[in-house]
Amino acid sequence: MFKYTVRRILLAIPVLLGILVVTFALGRMIPGDPCRAMLGEKATAEVCERFTEKFGLDKPIPVQFGIYMSQVLKGDFGDSIRFSRPVALILIERLPTTIELGALAILFATLVGIPLGIFSAIKRNSPLDVSTMTVANIGVSMPVYWLGLMLAYAFFLLKDTPFWLPPSGRLTAGVASIPFYEVWGIVAEPGTAKYFFLEFFSNLYFFNSIITGDWKVFQDAAKHLILPAIALATIPLAIIARMTRSSMLEVSKQDYIRTAKAKGLKNRLVIFGML
Amino acid sequence: MKSSKLFIVLSLVVMASMLLSACAQPTAAPTEAPVAPEEPVATDEPAGPPFEGMSLAAPDCEYGGLIKEIAAVDEFTVKFSLCAPDPAFLSKAAFSPFGIQPKEWLESAMESREILEKPIGTGPYMVESWNRGDSIVFKRFDGYWGEPAKTDTLIFKWVPEGAARLLELQSGTVDGIDNPTPDDFETIMNDSNLQLKNREALNIFYIGMTNTYPPFDNQKVRQAIGMAIDRQRIVDNFYTEGSGVASHFTPCSIPNACVGEDWYEFDPVAAKALLTEAGFPDGFKSTLFYRDVVRGYLPEPGVVATDIQAQLKENLNIDLEITVMESGAFIDDSSQGRLNGFHLLGWGADYPHVTNFLDYHFGKSQAQFGTPYEDIYTQLEKGAAIADPKEAEQYYIAANNAIKSNVPLVPVANGGSATAFLADVEGAHASPLTNETFAGMKPGDRTTFVWMQNAEPISLYCADETDGESLRACEQVVESLYTYEVGGTAVQPALAESCEPNEDLTVWTCNLRQGVKFQDGSSLDANDVAMSWIVGWDAANPLHIGNTGSFEYFATLWGALLNAE
Numbered sequence: 109m110f111k112y113t114v115r116r117i118l119l120a121i122p123v124l125l126g127i128l129v130v131t132f133a134l135g136r137m138i139p140g141d142p143c144r145a146m147l148g149e150k151a152t153a154e155v156c157e158r159f160t161e162k163f164g165l166d167k168p169i170p171v172q173f174g175i176y177m178s179q180v181l182k183g184d185f186g187d188s189i190r191f192s193r194p195v196a197l198i199l200i201e202r203l204p205t206t207i208e209l210g211a212l213a214i215l216f217a218t219l220v221g222i223p224l225g226i227f228s229a230i231k232r233n234s235p236l237d238v239s240t241m242t243v244a245n246i247g248v249s250m251p252v253y254w255l256g257l258m259l260a261y262a263f264f265l266l267k268d269t270p271f272w273l274p275p276s277g278r279l280t281a282g283v284a285s286i287p288f289y290e291v292w293g294i295v296a297e298p299g300t301a302k303y304f305f306l307e308f309f310s311n312l313y314f315f316n317s318i319i320t321g322d323w324k325v326f327q328d329a330a331k332h333l334i335l336p337a338i339a340l341a342t343i344p345l346a347i348i349a350r351m352t353r354s355s356m357l358e359v360s361k362q363d364y365i366r367t368a369k370a371k372g373l374k375n376r377l378v379i380f381g382m383l
Numbered sequence: 384m385k386s387s388k389l390f391i392v393l394s395l396v397v398m399a400s401m402l403l404s405a406c407a408q409p410t411a412a413p414t415e416a417p418v419a420p421e422e423p424v425a426t427d428e429p430a431g432p433p434f435e436g437m438s439l440a441a442p443d444c445e446y447g448g449l450i451k452e453i454a455a456v457d458e459f460t461v462k463f464s465l466c467a468p469d470p471a472f473l474s475k476a477a478f479s480p481f482g483i484q485p486k487e488w489l490e491s492a493m494e495s496r497e498i499l500e501k502p503i504g505t506g507p508y509m510v511e512s513w514n515r516g517d518s519i520v521f522k523r524f525d526g527y528w529g530e531p532a533k534t535d536t537l538i539f540k541w542v543p544e545g546a547a548r549l550l551e552l553q554s555g556t557v558d559g560i561d562n563p564t565p566d567d568f569e570t571i572m573n574d575s576n577l578q579l580k581n582r583e584a585l586n587i588f589y590i591g592m593t594n595t596y597p598p599f600d601n602q603k604v605r606q607a608i609g610m611a612i613d614r615q616r617i618v619d620n621f622y623t624e625g626s627g628v629a630s631h632f633t634p635c636s637i638p639n640a641c642v643g644e645d646w647y648e649f650d651p652v653a654a655k656a657l658l659t660e661a662g663f664p665d666g667f668k669s670t671l672f673y674r675d676v677v678r679g680y681l682p683e684p685g686v687v688a689t690d691i692q693a694q695l696k697e698n699l700n701i702d703l704e705i706t707v708m709e710s711g712a713f714i715d716d717s718s719q720g721r722l723n724g725f726h727l728l729g730w731g732a733d734y735p736h737v738t739n740f741l742d743y744h745f746g747k748s749q750a751q752f753g754t755p756y757e758d759i760y761t762q763l764e765k766g767a768a769i770a771d772p773k774e775a776e777q778y779y780i781a782a783n784n785a786i787k788s789n790v791p792l793v794p795v796a797n798g799g800s801a802t803a804f805l806a807d808v809e810g811a812h813a814s815p816l817t818n819e820t821f822a823g824m825k826p827g828d829r830t831t832f833v834w835m836q837n838a839e840p841i842s843l844y845c846a847d848e849t850d851g852e853s854l855r856a857c858e859q860v861v862e863s864l865y866t867y868e869v870g871g872t873a874v875q876p877a878l879a880e881s882c883e884p885n886e887d888l889t890v891w892t893c894n895l896r897q898g899v900k901f902q903d904g905s906s907l908d909a910n911d912v913a914m915s916w917i918v919g920w921d922a923a924n925p926l927h928i929g930n931t932g933s934f935e936y937f938a939t940l941w942g943a944l945l946n947a948e
Contacts, residue, residue, distance in 0.1 A: 144710070144714065147935055151933075151935060151939075152935075155938050190841060192841070192930045192931050198515075201515050201516065260547065260550050264554055267555075275547060275550045275551055275554060275556075276550075276551060277556075281518065281556065282833075284520075
């Protein structure tokens with residue numbers, strides 16, 4: 109497993125390099141003046157000159173690419189043109205949200221996908237199997253952003269019922285997640301590594317609310333995560349369900365399964381055995 | 384085998400170092416410890432040292448900008464000397480990029496960039512926290528000199544999709560949203576729980592012609608075109624609710640914009656007769672240039688271009704070939720008057736003054752429509768020398784009539800937008816300048832007002848920002864010398880009780896309101912005003928840092944930055 113993981117990570121390196129080359133090339137191939145695209149068409153020539161110089165856009169393309177690559181390899185993704193802040197910092201700021209959402213989506217996909225696959229395999233060609241696999245196929249094909257909007261609409265119809273779920277955001281306006289380090293009186297100077305790590309972990313709202321015992325925030329964060337997690341989980345859920353079903357069917361045809369059944373082993377035990 | 388393991392280990396080390404270096408980005412310590420805002424200090428403190436006013440003057444006006452000198456004359460008087468008369472000084476000075484922050488805060492928080500997240504102003508709200516990617520929380524500033532905010536807490540959230548914003552509003556999780564999708568206007572109007580506020584358009588879409596190319600050098604041809612386009616049909620078919628047919632080039636909510644005669648009525652018969660009189664009874668061939676860029680003033684460029692093509696063919700037998708240009712090249716060519724044919728373009732207000740529309744397009748040095756029209760620009764020059772709108776009105780009447788007579792362009796439409804609120808929000812409005820004032824809004828009996836806009840602000844130091852999402856957030860916290868009336872464009876005093884011009888409008892002397900407190904407890908004085916302006920205007924100032932360092936509105940509205948290389 110370790111070797112597999114490492115191999116996959118190493119294989120990702122050329123892929124990432126390829127993506128860097130392609131995105132850099134695309135960025136340079138788009139017609140138009142980057143200054144006026146960013147600052148608006150009323151930006152003066154002087155402003156654009158400073159903009160071009162600041163972002164090194166006056167240098168030859170190969171030189172720009174060289175600078176870009178050397179900075180990326182050092183972990184410096186440059187400053188966001190929109191926010192004028194380090195891209196790496198923005199990524200890391202948003203990472204806790206991604207981690208929470210991704211983890212919940214995978215959990216949901218696994219907990220629902222595996223049982224669905226098992227039931228489909230056991231009840232092969234039954235209406236349950238056909239409908240499950242149809243839904244799974246739809247799930248694989250459905251764009252997540254569209255499903256997200258549809259879920260938001262669907263749950264909006266449940267307004268004024270306990271089943272209503274918020275369509276966006278991480279917390280209800282006015283509900284504040286107080287960082288655990290503030291609750292515990294830990295002081296860190298902004299800008300230091302200690303502050304940065306404390307901020308990072310306190311931005312994991314589930315983690316932060318659990319260790320501080322703030323169940324109101326926990327509940328609110330959970331409500332906000334359900335819809336995006338379901339939307340994000342749809343594709344992996346469908347894949348997991350289909351894979352589980354086909355694996356189960358394949359294993360069920362093995363001699364040892366047939367032998368076990370022939371010897372009178374209960375169906376439930378055979379299924380657990382297959383798992 | 385060993386070498387492959389070594390390679391794996393090395394790769395992992397490289398990736399770990401990349402991750403660490405990325406993580407290390409924010410750890411750079413600020414060069415100076417920021418001054419945290421404290422509780423307001425007592426007002427009866429002992430008298431300090433005598434006031435020393437700061438000032439900065441350009442050596443001359445050769446640098447190309449409009450500002451000659453900014454000087455704090457005494458504790459409550461600031462003098463702005465200009466290189467040329469500027470009747471729009473107040474309209475510009477009211478704009479949020481020229482907001483005032485304490486001199487000491489600018490000195491201490493600029494280099495550390497803390498000012499980007501924590502502005503200190505004199506406004507009705509102060510920033511409590513900015514949860515990146517999620518929300519900004521503002522708290523009522525109890526020391527506000529004006530009418531206090533009606534809610535304790537104001538929260539800004541953002542979602543890019545109009546449909547999602549509306550869902551939030553319908554769900555009651557927010558109290559107001561910006562820019563609902565035009566398709567949803569009817570839904571909002573039919574929902575008794577919601578209210579829609581149309582935003583008066585402060586832009587213009589027009590069809591330009593360059594008089595240096597025949598047949599556009601013929602005034603009668605241009606006049607025929609001016610009355611041959613059914614502009615109402617374009618607005619009805621391609622524009623949203625709240626948009627309208629333009630009666631003049633400048634949107635009518637701006638003082639002196641719509642004085643003089645209205646534009647020609649649609650009259651294809653008269654247009655055809657005029658074109659025949661001009662020597663083109665069978666029409667002619669030309670080109671229609673546009674860029675495929677959606678703007679508030681032109682929401683559907685392609686179909687509008689096609690409709691204009693069809694109308695001119697039908698009404699005047701003018702055969703138009705449509706040419707779509709890349710945006711940058713289109714702007715360059717159109718502004719230099721290099722487009723031989725028609726061009727579709729528009730303009731949105733930088734500041735609500737008639738000069739921002741008329742002088743930018745019809746001034747003596749403007750080449751967009753070919754040779755500038757003397758009977759237009761002479762009137763504009765006279766109008767630009769007068770600060771009082773009433774006194775200047777006669778010149779703008781003449782200028783607007785001259786535009787109608789010369790037809791350098793056909794003003795078509797003012798593109799509108801809207802805001803939407805829960806029905807129980809009192810004081811709900813939509814500002815033509817998109818600077819809604821939330822201090823005056825009361826959301827039923829709730830103590831928190833939640834506003835949802837299109838995007839996250841870029842920073843809250845708006846001297847160096849241009850996007851409306853940032854400016855709107857800044858305006859709740861930081862005030863300028865003047866301000867715009869709520870929901871309108873007229874200027875009214877804010878931190879200045881008055882700004883008086885000299886006779887030729889080259890010196891504006893502003894008398895500051897006394898007793899105004901900043902949110903850090905310090906008192907407003909003339910040096911705060913001078914410093915707030917100087918750091919933006921002077922590119923050589925060590926505090927001329929901001930977010931991007933562009934200070935674009937300083938450069939654009941005041942001609943150029945001082946000491947810009």
